[in-house]
Amino acid sequence: MSTRLSKTVTIPELAELIDLHLSDSDTDIKNPSWRVLDSSISGRGIFAVRDIKESEIIFRERALLAGPTAHKNSKLNTCCVCYCQLTGNDTDILCKLGCSMPVCENCSISERHSRECETFRRWKPKDLSKVNPHSLRIVTVMRCIFLNEEERKLLISLQANSDKYYRVEVQRAADCFQCFPKQPEMLEWFYRTICVLNTNAFEGRSNVGNHEVFVRALFPLAGLMNHRCVPNATHSFENGETIIVRAARAIARGEEIVTTYAHILWSNLARKIFLGLTKHFMCQCQRCLDPTENGTYLAALLCREPKCKGLVLPIQTKTLQPDWHCLTCNTIFPHAKMARYQDFALNTINNRINTSSVSDMITFINEMCPKFCPPSNYVLVEAKLNVIWRMSRFNKDEYTEEQKQHRDRYRVEILEILKKLGAGDCTLRKLIMEEIQ
Numbered sequence: 339m340s341t342r343l344s345k346t347v348t349i350p351e352l353a354e355l356i357d358l359h360l361s362d363s364d365t366d367i368k369n370p371s372w373r374v375l376d377s378s379i380s381g382r383g384i385f386a387v388r389d390i391k392e393s394e395i396i397f398r399e400r401a402l403l404a405g406p407t408a409h410k411n412s413k414l415n416t417c418c419v420c421y422c423q424l425t426g427n428d429t430d431i432l433c434k435l436g437c438s439m440p441v442c443e444n445c446s447i448s449e450r451h452s453r454e455c456e457t458f459r460r461w462k463p464k465d466l467s468k469v470n471p472h473s474l475r476i477v478t479v480m481r482c483i484f485l486n487e488e489e490r491k492l493l494i495s496l497q498a499n500s501d502k503y504y505r506v507e508v509q510r511a512a513d514c515f516q517c518f519p520k521q522p523e524m525l526e527w528f529y530r531t532i533c534v535l536n537t538n539a540f541e542g543r544s545n546v547g548n549h550e551v552f553v554r555a556l557f558p559l560a561g562l563m564n565h566r567c568v569p570n571a572t573h574s575f576e577n578g579e580t581i582i583v584r585a586a587r588a589i590a591r592g593e594e595i596v597t598t599y600a601h602i603l604w605s606n607l608a609r610k611i612f613l614g615l616t617k618h619f620m621c622q623c624q625r626c627l628d629p630t631e632n633g634t635y636l637a638a639l640l641c642r643e644p645k646c647k648g649l650v651l652p653i654q655t656k657t658l659q660p661d662w663h664c665l666t667c668n669t670i671f672p673h674a675k676m677a678r679y680q681d682f683a684l685n686t687i688n689n690r691i692n693t694s695s696v697s698d699m700i701t702f703i704n705e706m707c708p709k710f711c712p713p714s715n716y717v718l719v720e721a722k723l724n725v726i727w728r729m730s731r732f733n734k735d736e737y738t739e740e741q742k743q744h745r746d747r748y749r750v751e752i753l754e755i756l757k758k759l760g761a762g763d764c765t766l767r768k769l770i771m772e773e774i775q
């Protein structure tokens with residue numbers, strides 16, 4: 339179970355702490371286009387204080403805390419400070435002073451690394467032969483030691499869901515050192531930081547040089563953006579530790595500036611489950627209240643009645659197990675039956691994605707999928723997106739004209755869905771448009 343740690347500052351206090359924090363972010367804090375206010379969506383939010391044009395930069399923000407994501411399967415050969423790519427085997431890329439962090443030559447003598455290096459060496463890493471993802475993941479958290487008083491206040495003022503499971507991150511890291519801190523105040527401070535990170539942090543993909551890096555970063559201002567399933571703002575990352583928030587469409591004065599915490603192409607039900615489990619809330623935006631999702635039918639499955647080939651959609655309710663309704667023959671299906679069917683479609687399609695070549699995938703999407711899944715279903719749409727990415731990133735020159743035509747058609751379909759949703763110049767649209775150029 340998760341409980342919410344209470345907030346401790348008023349909005350004017352918070353705004354002041356955020357201004358202080360933004361002063362090194364190359365953003366205009368004297369005349370901003372936004373303001374922090376109470377939000378009807380949840381807690382606090384960011385609001386436009388003047389009309390903002392489509393694609394206009396709303397703010398840039400440097401992370402309060404950031405570090406390598408260091409998930410199990412992520413590449414660990416990244417400098418802990420500047421995120422450049424490191425080459426060589428593990429013993430080559432680890433700091434020569436024995437702190438157990440991968441670090442580049444330049445950063446190894448930087449002031450920032452020196453104090454972190456000293457901290458890790460004081461904790462005595464157990465294994466200096468390889469990069470350990472658990473000790474690497476705690477780097478972001480450990481950096482909270484070096485925050486100044488205002489930055490600490492800001493960190494504490496951010497909403498945090500606490501969850502016993504979050505202590506595992508500290509335990510796993512502690513196992514990597516002989517002298518990991520034992521003082522309860524220090525451990526509580528780490529734990530609180532992890533709760534804040536898990537509630538607010540962005541796990542962003544950005545390019546440093548030609549190297550793709552994954553950074554877990556806390557942006558107190560960007561983190562105040564509430565969620566809508568069709569957001570009016572979009573964000574991107576620069577050099578790992580800076581976030582740039584732009585207007586995805588024109589935003590009117592007084593409107594709340596919102597982002598999305600879920601994948602924009604997921605269906606109502608898929609987003610609802612994801613948001614409930616990871617963010618502990620139920621979205622009630624216009625898209626969530628419309629079973630057709632602005633006529634995109636992203637959730638649709640085929641009717642199970644013999645001879646009826648109608649589309650079946652979940653009935654809009656507050657539960658995670660709604661009944662489903664056929665738009666053609668009006669039959670009502672219990673959730674369990676349709677959930678099994680949706681899982682079947684999801685597993686069948688995802689297995690194919692993981693095991694098939696691009697060429698087999700195109701045949702499967704075009705010839706097999708229509709037999710069990712409407713073309714509008716989000717799982718099938720995501721499969722098309724997968725083909726688009728694979729064709730642009732790998733073996734670019736190997737594809738036939740016919741395969742390229744299928745890819746182009748998928749792109750048009752997905753852009754059409756985004757348009758129907760009213761997503762404006764959202765991140766996904768940007769990525770697809772960049773590829774076309």
Ligand SMILES: [Zn+2]
Nearest residue numbers: 417420442445
């Ligand atoms: Zn570096």
Ligand SMILES: [Zn+2]
Nearest residue numbers: 433435437455
């Ligand atoms: Zn070091």
Ligand SMILES: [Zn+2]
Nearest residue numbers: 567621623626
């Ligand atoms: Zn919603």
Ligand SMILES: [Zn+2]
Nearest residue numbers: 641646664667
């Ligand atoms: Zn039917």
